[in-house]
Amino acid sequence: MEDSLKEIIITVSGQDRPGITASLMKVISENKTDITDINQAITHNLLSLSFVIKVGKEKNENQNVLKELLFTAHEMGLKLEYSVIGKETTYKTPYNSFILNCVAPKKISADFISDVAQCLAINGINIYRIDNVSKEGFNSLEVLTDVPEKVALNKVKSDLLNISNDHHTDIAFIRDDVFRRSKRLIVFDMDSTLIQAEVIDELAKVHGIGAKVSEITERAMNGEIDFNQSLIERVSHLKGLSEKTLQDISLNLPLTDGVEDFIRTVKKYGYKVAVISGGFTYFANHLKEKLDLDYAFANELEIEGGELTGRVKGTIINADQKAVLVNLIAQQENISLEQVVAIGDGANDLPMLAQAGLGIAFHAKDIVRKNAQNHMSHGPMTSILYFLGIPGVDSKQ
DSSP states (O other): OGGGEEEEEEEEEEEOOTTHHHHHHHHHHHTTOEEEEEEEEEETTEEEEEEEEEEESSSOTTTTHHHHHHHHHHHTTOEEEEEEOOTTOOOOOOSSEEEEEEEOSSOOOHHHHHHHHHHHHHTTOEEEEEEEOOSSSSOEEEEEEEOOTTOOHHHHHHHHHHHHHHHTOEEEEEEOSTTTTOOOEEEEOTBTTTBSSOHHHHHHHHTTOHHHHHHHHHHHHTTSSOHHHHHHHHHHTTTTOBHHHHHHHHTTOOBOTTHHHHHHHHHHTTOEEEEEEEEEHHHHHHHHHHHTOSEEEEEEEEEETTEEEEEEESSOOOHHHHHHHHHHHHHHTTOOGGGEEEEEOSGGGHHHHHHSSEEEEESOOHHHHHHSSEEEOSSOGGGHHHHTTOOOOOTTO
């Protein structure tokens, strides 16, 4: 029976409007014709609709389907073309799908698309679909790709990182599986991620030892020295600092661009949001209340008589503890680690980023960008919404 049928691919193009697909599918249905594939896209309000039908080679009840499709398309002011698919042509759906998200602060350029497409081709990765997912304008693309099993993903991501830096456009290369759109928990680092400051450096400035402490902080964030050691040393220099200074600084913490819109949007979609910081509870708890976060974990400064003693109380929240806390929150929320998004900028965030389903190095140190799953180095925090499959928001929302 199959030998008596031929497959025909039909392409319809023209000005888009409601009812086009319905009219064409009605013709196919009334002619008792099988449809085996379909794809539709809109570019600048112009329709591109393709579908495959099976038509009998001999005279039978569906021989008129092409004539009626041509007439219907003409009546709607559309162009219709068709061709017979040869036996040598086989269609293969992607079996190892990855979504390439590209987000530019202003607009996507043709040079950028060219470099990305060439990178994918060189690595044997086929593009199946490209969609403009910008809320308005042309600053975000979603590219569906098929990645052969033998492709070295680390090399591909390294190549894409270079392209991202060259064009100042953020890129995420994410496996398109069931977890991609089912994230449920966002975990932030605090200093230089949730806020545009390193709190301990701000405390040190007020205490007159800013340069000394800042140098230790920089080395710690780059992974050059042990975090526990660096924290104990830095806090020791804060001995005698007034508690009122902590209060003053907490009221003036500069939020990272887009953070409030980002958190408001993900909470609207039912996400839980946490901050896990190697900084201090005094400031993490303040942000928890201000931003309506669900969890806040950080180090506790010892205060006696209204002044800092220069010591940290309890277990230090270091890189390993951050990873442990991510696990604990996921268990508390009864979700998989694949449903966790972790966002950080320092070397002590890497274990947390590595175990999350989606780890993002945000405006991070070089060592973090090179080792994290994905990175965002050019746009505001709201750009990450595209990585989650959520349309971007505007600041007036």
